[in-house]
Amino acid sequence: xxxxxxxxxxxxxxxxxxxxxxxxxxxxxxxxxxxxxxxxxxxxxxxxxxxxxxxxxxxxxxxxxxxxxxxxxxxxxxxxxxxxxxxxxxxxxxxxxxxxxxxxxxxxxxxxxxxxxxxxxxxxxxxxxxxxxxxxxxxxxxxxxxxxxxxxxxxxxxxxxxxxxxxxxxxxxxxxxxxxxxxxxxxxxxxxxxxxxxxxxxxxxxxxxxxxxxxxxxxxxxxxxxxxxxxxxxxxxxxxxxxxxxxxxxxxxxxxxxxxxxxxxxxxxxxxxxxxxxxxxxxxxxxxxxxxxxxxxxxxxxxxxxxxxxxxxxxxxxxxxxxxxxxxxxxxxxxxxxxxxxxxxxxxxxxxxxxxxxxxxxxxxxxxxxxxxxxxxxxxxxxxxxxxxxxxxxxxxxxxxxxxxxxxxxxxxxxxxxxxxxxxxxxxxxxxxxxxxxxxxxxxxxxxxxxxxxxxxxxxxxxxxxxxxxxxxxxxxxxxxxxxxxxxxxxxxxxxxxxxxxxxxxxxxxxxxxxxxxxxxxxxxxxxxxxxxxxxxxxxxxxxxxxxxxxxxxxxxxxxxxxxxxxxxxxxxxxxxxxxxxxxxxxxxxxxxxxxxxxxxxxxxxxxxxxx
Numbered sequence: 299x300x301x302x303x304x305x306x307x308x309x310x311x312x313x314x315x316x317x318x319x320x321x322x323x324x325x326x327x328x329x330x331x332x333x334x335x336x337x338x339x340x341x342x343x344x345x346x347x348x349x350x351x352x353x354x355x356x357x358x359x360x361x362x363x364x365x366x367x368x369x370x371x372x373x374x375x376x377x378x379x380x381x382x383x384x385x386x387x388x389x390x391x392x393x394x395x396x397x398x399x400x401x402x403x404x405x406x407x408x409x410x411x412x413x414x415x416x417x418x419x420x421x422x423x424x425x426x427x428x429x430x431x432x433x434x435x436x437x438x439x440x441x442x443x444x445x446x447x448x449x450x451x452x453x454x455x456x457x458x459x460x461x462x463x464x465x466x467x468x469x470x471x472x473x474x475x476x477x478x479x480x481x482x483x484x485x486x487x488x489x490x491x492x493x494x495x496x497x498x499x500x501x502x503x504x505x506x507x508x509x510x511x512x513x514x515x516x517x518x519x520x521x522x523x524x525x526x527x528x529x530x531x532x533x534x535x536x537x538x539x540x541x542x543x544x545x546x547x548x549x550x551x552x553x554x555x556x557x558x559x560x561x562x563x564x565x566x567x568x569x570x571x572x573x574x575x576x577x578x579x580x581x582x583x584x585x586x587x588x589x590x591x592x593x594x595x596x597x598x599x600x601x602x603x604x605x606x607x608x609x610x611x612x613x614x615x616x617x618x619x620x621x622x623x624x625x626x627x628x629x630x631x632x633x634x635x636x637x638x639x640x641x642x643x644x645x646x647x648x649x650x651x652x653x654x655x656x657x658x659x660x661x662x663x664x665x666x667x668x669x670x671x672x673x674x675x676x677x678x679x680x681x682x683x684x685x686x687x688x689x690x691x692x693x694x695x696x697x698x699x700x701x702x703x704x705x706x707x708x709x710x711x712x713x714x715x716x717x718x719x720x721x722x723x724x725x726x727x728x729x730x731x732x733x734x735x736x737x738x739x740x741x742x743x744x745x746x747x748x749x750x751x752x753x754x755x756x757x758x759x760x761x762x763x764x765x766x767x768x769x770x771x772x773x774x775x776x777x778x779x780x781x782x783x784x785x786x787x788x789x790x791x792x793x794x795x796x797x798x799x800x801x802x803x804x805x806x807x808x809x810x811x812x813x814x815x816x817x818x819x820x821x822x823x824x825x826x827x828x829x830x831x832x833x834x835x836x837x838x839x840x841x842x843x844x845x846x847x848x849x850x851x852x853x854x855x856x857x858x859x860x861x862x863x864x865x866x867x868x869x870x871x872x873x874x875x876x877x878x879x880x881x882x883x884x885x886x887x888x889x890x891x892x893x894x895x896x897x898x899x900x901x902x903x904x905x906x907x908x909x910x
Contacts, residue, residue: 319369342384344373356383389873394895396876399886403433403450404476410435412793412836412843413478414485414512415469416449417494417501418851419460422858424867429455429465430851430858431472434485436839438825445821447656447842449850451882452476453875454858462493466504480505481788483512487845489520511788514751517848518652518662521748522581522645525741529641532740535733539634540575542625543586546597547572549604549617556604556614563600567593581649584642590626591639595695598626627697629688630729636687637680637734641741644672653849659755660763660817662846666752670745677738681730701725758785759841765807766815776800782837793840799833806834817841857881 344353360370372378407413416432430451437448455468473480486502488494494501495516502514530536550560550572564571570593573586590597601622605615625631648669652662676683692699703725756763761778776796783796806820814823821838828835861877862869880887 319365344370344383352388353383389876391899392876392880393872394899395887395890396879398890398895399879399883400452402886402889403452403883404478406437406439406448406450407433407435407478409439410437410839410843411482412436412484412839413482414487414843414845415483416487416845416848416851417465417469418489418848418855419457419465420855420858422862422867423864424862427457427460428855428858429457429468430854431455431469432848432850432854433478434487434843434845434850436821436842445818445825447658447818449655449845451850451854451879454854454871454878456871460493462496462499462501462504465493465501469501469505480509480512483509484840485844486512486514487517487848487851488514489517489848490524509788511786511793513755513844515659515755515845516748516751517846518666518749518752519649519847519849522649522652523579524748525744526581526583526642526645528744529737529741533733533736535630535634536737539631539638540583542621542631543583543590544575545617546590546621547574547586549614549621550600552614555607555609559603559607560597560600563596563603564589564593567596572597581642581646584639584646587635587639587642591635591691594626594632594635594691598622598695601626627695629692629697629699629701632691632695633684633688633701633729634733635691636684637737640676640680640683641673641737644669652847655850657846658817658842659752659759659844659846660841663752663756663763666745666749670742673738673741673745677735677742680738681734684734701729755844758782759837762817762837762841764815765803765810765820772800772804775803779803786837786840793836794833799837802831802834806831854878854882 341348342350342353345357356366357370359366361367373383413433413435416434417429419427419429422428431453432449432451434447434449436445438445440446453472455472457464457468459465459467470480473483483505486505488502492500495514497503505512506514530540550556551574560572567589570589572589575586576582601618604610604618605622607615610618648665651657651665689699701724758781761775779794779800780796782799783792783794786793806824810820810823814820817838820834821842824831824835824838857878858874861881862874
């Protein structure tokens with residue numbers, strides 16, 4: 299009788315669930331989803347083989363934890379039937395936890411007011427197009443003083459229509475569902491696909507038609523990648539160079555025996571081996587040419603050993619001999635190696651820098667300017683430097699550091715052509731004019747074409763990049779403020795008042811502590827005084843909200859591949875988004891109040907009875 303009275307009392311309080319058990323179950327789920335591990339096995343029965351990671355861990359807990367031990371005993375004895383370990387309860391708890399994190403992110407975005415969207419698409423293992431939806435904003439909820447730039451993953455959107463219109467409609471729908479005002483959108487970050495960046499029908503154009511203040515930024519990392527593509531396709535010799543690098547990898551990686559020969563010759567070199575060329579991450583090709591750049595003689599020896607190995611097929615022997623004699627012992631190849639290593643090294647550093655989550659447009663512009671300066675300087679001194687590096691490699695390999703002179707083919711002139719002799723170059727001069735200068739000049743022109751939008755940002759926001767270096771002339775500073783007011787105006791309403799911004803910046807230049815000049819530093823300084831500097835507060839938040847790359851979207855695809863793999867290809871979209879949210883936004887999950895979560899779960903599942 300007492301049990302029924304206790305049950306009635308717990309029904310009235312919606313507490314028919316053992317909270318101590320649920321606390322342990324939720325914590326275990328946090329462990330599994332944080333490491334992207336699968337939950338279920340072939341069955342869902344306690345103490346049976348192949349019942350999955352989740353139940354196995356529950357069983358292990360039962361050996362050491364008294365609460366879980368008692369819970370498992372009651373399940374095994376049939377004293378309870380609703381044990382809350384089924385896949386349905388797993389999914390329910392995952393969705394509740396993910397919804398809690400998602401609502402917290404949306405609250406942060408609404409507090410920030412201004413936000414940017416970062417979109418990127420990829421097919422998943424079940425051949426469905428998934429669009430990663432990431433939001434960037436200035437998080438002002440972190441503490442009373444500090445602010446930070448954050449990029450939050452919200453969900454994967456399954457899209458059937460990948461045209462500009464289809465993706466734009468998907469974006470509109472998700473913004474409405476999250477109750478985010480598209481009028482507060484201040485930035486768009488996409489890759490360089492035509493459906494995204496298209497000037498007529500792309501997503502960025504359709505968004506700008508609705509909100510002209512949603513500034514579009516082509517991904518900086520993708521743009522750097524395209525610069526390298528332009529360089530590699532600028533002349534036939536550049537194409538040939540990377541073809542040789544790939545041939546080396548393919549030759550050795552085609553069999554275990556060949557790879558063993560390579561490893562034997564590189565046994566004194568730790569952590570360095572041949573790698574295939576990436577077709578999408580050109581800056582990462584430095585890892586492919588690095589072993590050839592620093593150990594050409596060892597690779598040549600490996601090729602010679604392979605060519606002399608009697609167990610190797612004749613075709614492979616011929617290929618190894620050709621690569622050793624015609625490529626690695628060719629001074630022109632060594633010279634190209636020296637050039638490409640230096641250029642790829644410089645681009646790779648900047649590309650990795652731009653992939654940072656809190657990377658801001660002013661820092662990106664600074665790094666890109668430095669990279670362009672490097673290329674301009676390399677145009678002047680790079681040929682001589684490459685000659686020195688190539689000569690060192692040639693001496694190490696015992697070959698003559700000299701370009702091969704090729705016979706000039708005289709072309710028959712027509713009667714109406716100028717009979718003046720054509721200009722002829724030596725082999726070294728020809729290499730400089732037709733190879734070195736071609737790829738460097740192509741890089742410089744490509745930088746200008748592909749980073750035009752960054753120049754626009756510098757023109758509109760440049761005076762905010764460093765207040766210490768801001769225009770000393772009041773008239774010039776006032777003009778910048780007035781121009782920014784127009785840039786941030788839509789429908790007759792602007793985010794700032796140019797005249798008041800001018801006054802606020804003049805005041806800030808006087809009161810800022812020494813060393814506090816960068817936008818994020820200024821924003822932290824005025825956070826507690828936002829009411830005193832409302833226009834500066836808005837201007838700096840808009841500046842820091844503009845995205846630089848889509849790296850956060852790309853990183854979410856890594857989680858997608860771990861979560862929805864070939865063994866879990868039939869996973870529902872809801873479960874995928876729940877697991878992805880808990881995995882990607884792991885830091886926010888740790889801040890969730892599990893007591894409230896369990897209370898909410900108990901109220902929803904009060905019909906399921908546990909007799910105590």
